[in-house]
Amino acid sequence: MGTVAPFPRSALQVGFDRGELSRILDLYGRMVSAGHWRDYAMDLGRDAAIFSAFRRTAENPEFRIEKRPSLRNRQGQWTLFGQGGVVLRRGHELGPVLAPIERRLMKLVAE
Numbered sequence: 541m542g543t544v545a546p547f548p549r550s551a552l553q554v555g556f557d558r559g560e561l562s563r564i565l566d567l568y569g570r571m572v573s574a575g576h577w578r579d580y581a582m583d584l585g586r587d588a589a590i591f592s593a594f595r596r597t598a599e600n601p602e603f604r605i606e607k608r609p610s611l612r613n614r615q616g617q618w619t620l621f622g623q624g625g626v627v628l629r630r631g632h633e634l635g636p637v638l639a640p641i642e643r644r645l646m647k648l649v650a651e
Contacts, residue, residue, distance in 0.1 A: 554589045554609060556582075560634055564591050564605060567638060570645055577602070603628075603641060 556564065571577040571593065579594040581601070588608045592601035604621040611617050616632040620640065631637045 552586050553584055554587065554607060555584050556589050556591070556607060560607070563634055563638070567641060567645070568593060571641070574645060576645075605637070 568577060568580055568591075577593045577595060579597045581592045581594070583590040583592070587610065588606050590607075591605045593603045593605075594601050600623060602623050606619045606621065607617055608619065609617050611619075612632070616630050616637075618631050618634050618637040619627060620629040620637050622628045628640055629637045
C-alpha cells in the first residue's frame with residue numbers, strides 16, 4: 541500500500557470540464573422536465589467534444605453543442621448546430637451559445 545498513481549489523461553482527447561458539463565446537463569435536465577428532450581449522447585474525440593440532444597432516441601439530434609479548442613482564437617471554440625446541421629450560433633463563451641435553447645425553454649414553460 542504505497543504510492544497512488546494518478547489516472548493517465550490522454551492529450552489526444554478533447555473533453556468538457558466540470559463547469560461546462562454542469563451547465564450543459566442543467567439545461568438538458570430542464571428540457572427533459574419540460575417534456576421536450578428524452579435522450580442525449582456525448583462524443584469525445586481528438587478534435588472536438590460533442591453533446592447531442594434528442595427528442596426521441598431513434599432520431600437525428602435536435603441540437604448539437606460542439607467544443608473545438610482549435611478554433612479558440614478564431615471564431616470561438618463553441619458552436620451550436622440545429623437539426624439539419626445548420627450553425628445557429630458560434631462564440632468564445634458557452635452561455636451566449638446556449639441562449640437560443642434557453643429562449644426556447646422559456647417558451648415551452650410559458651405554454
